[in-house]
Amino acid sequence: MAGVNSLSEASAWIEPLEQLGYEHVFHEAFPARRFFRKGMWRAGTHHLHVYVFQSEEWKNQLRFRNYLRKHSAERQEYETLKKTLAQRFPYDRTSYTKGKESFIKAVIEKAKHLERSGPAC
Structure with missing residues (x-):
C-alpha cells in the first residue's frame, strides 16, 4: 500500500x-x-x-491488516474464505471480490469497535 x-x-x-x-x-x-x-x-x-x-480508506486497510494479525481465528476464516471463493470463481474477479466484501466490512467494524472501547483493563 x-x-x-x-x-x-x-x-x-x-x-x-x-x-x-x-x-x-x-x-x-x-x-x-x-x-x-x-x-x-x-x-x-x-x-x-x-x-x-490518512484517509478513511487508508485507515480501514490498516485496521483490517492489524486485526487479522492479532486474531488468528478470523485470519484463518479469511484464508478459508479466499480459497473457497477462488475455487468457486476462478475466472470471475468481480464475484471473488464481492464474496469477500461482507467479511472485510465486519472485520473493519470489529477493529473500529476496539479502537472506540480502548485497551482492555
Whole structure:
C-alpha cells in the first residue's frame, strides 16, 4: 500500500510502473483507490494499492491488516474464505471480490469497535 496526498498523483506512476512490469487496473467499484498489478490475475506476484494517506480508506486497510494479525481465528476464516471463493470463481474477479466484501466490512467494524472501547483493563 502506498499513500499519496491526492489520487491524481498516482497517474504519474502508470508509465514508470509499467516499465517495471506493473499494469494499472481501474476498478469502478473502488473510486478511492488506484491499483497496480504485476503478473497475471490469480498468479500475480505483486499488488500495489494506492490511497490518500490518512484517509478513511487508508485507515480501514490498516485496521483490517492489524486485526487479522492479532486474531488468528478470523485470519484463518479469511484464508478459508479466499480459497473457497477462488475455487468457486476462478475466472470471475468481480464475484471473488464481492464474496469477500461482507467479511472485510465486519472485520473493519470489529477493529473500529476496539479502537472506540480502548485497551482492555
